[in-house]
Ligand SMILES: CC(C)(COP(=O)(O)OP(=O)(O)OC[C@H]1O[C@@H](n2cnc3c(N)ncnc32)[C@H](O)[C@@H]1O)[C@@H](O)C(=O)NCCC(=O)NCCS
């Protein structure tokens with residue numbers, strides 16, 4: 308009996324890890340994304356490419372697997388928080404090794420790492436909201452081993468007095484739960500293709516996120532351009548409509564001109580795809 312449940316846990320942990328990796332790859336390939344790396348090219352980045360993003364995603368499968376294995380059916384306590392923090396930091400090192408020192412997925416490891424852990428902590432019938440709430444509980448716990456780094460993200464949150472990646476997770480991913488997931492489902496229901504629905508979900512995040520990647524590179528002017536441009540796409544009917552696609556092309560040109568790239572929004576799209584599939588396997592599609 309014990310043998311059987313261990314095997315079941317192993318299969319489920321593998322499934323969560325593969326799913327997280329696939330969501331990173333789907334996010335990276337989705338095109339056309341404003342300012343970001345996609346199937347067309349490097350967006351506003353000189354040191355990133357799609358091949359590098361895909362290599363990075365593959366390098367993270369063992370990290371996601373260990374996160375799922377270590378979190379399996381456990382409660383959210385300090386011991387688990389410290390394990391998850393250690394595994395997340397080791398994952399960052401794996402990523403850096405795979406990319407020769409380029410940051411391809413730091414924010415994504417944080418968001419997806421917490422969600423993989425949360426999904427493993429819960430029963431398989433957990434809803435997206437339950438998984439996001441559990442991830443938030445973990446993110447709110449202190450990790451005494453965390454190094455004190457004054458990162459670019461932290462600098463931007465202090466300078467502009469806005470929430471960043473930490474707060475998004477601690478508040479149970481509001482941009483995923485109240486904007487991106489509902490938009491993904493709405494666009495699908497309205498007949499958009501899967502790619503168009505995913506782009507619409509990305510736009511929904513971009514209408515309101517204080518993305519510290521954009522703030523670091525392009526300041527408040529860049530952030531306002533991102534939010535207004537994304538709103539224009541959705542107001543024009545979204546990416547399934549010619550007017551929506553024109554607005555998306557304008558936003559892409561604007562992001563490139565400002566050297567801005569909404570990496571935080573991209574991370575949250577990957578998180579959205581993960582929650583969509585992990586909580587409703589039947590709706591998995593491309
Ligand atoms: C919390 C993290 C992302 C650091 O965040 P911080 O804002 O200090 O800085 P940094 O500039 O290095 O990275 C921020 C990244 O988050 C993403 N992001 C930016 N803005 C936002 C936002 N508003 N909401 C969500 N994500 C965002 C972007 O990808 C950005 O590059 C993370 O690196 C971290 O500290 N991890 C610790 C290890 C850990 O505990 N892991 C547990 C889960 S695996």
Ligand SMILES: Nc1ncnc2c1ncn2[C@@H]1O[C@H](COP(=O)(O)OP(=O)(O)OP(=O)(O)O)[C@@H](O)[C@H]1O
Pocket residue numbers: 334335343344345350352355360409410411412413414415416459520523524568569570571573574
């Ligand atoms: N498709 C994508 N294109 C670009 N960035 C992405 C994409 N998907 C996710 N990201 C996220 O964007 C972040 C890139 O961060 P950022 O651009 O701030 O990198 P950096 O190297 O720290 O800074 P900079 O490029 O400004 O020197 C990563 O942490 C990653 O999680």
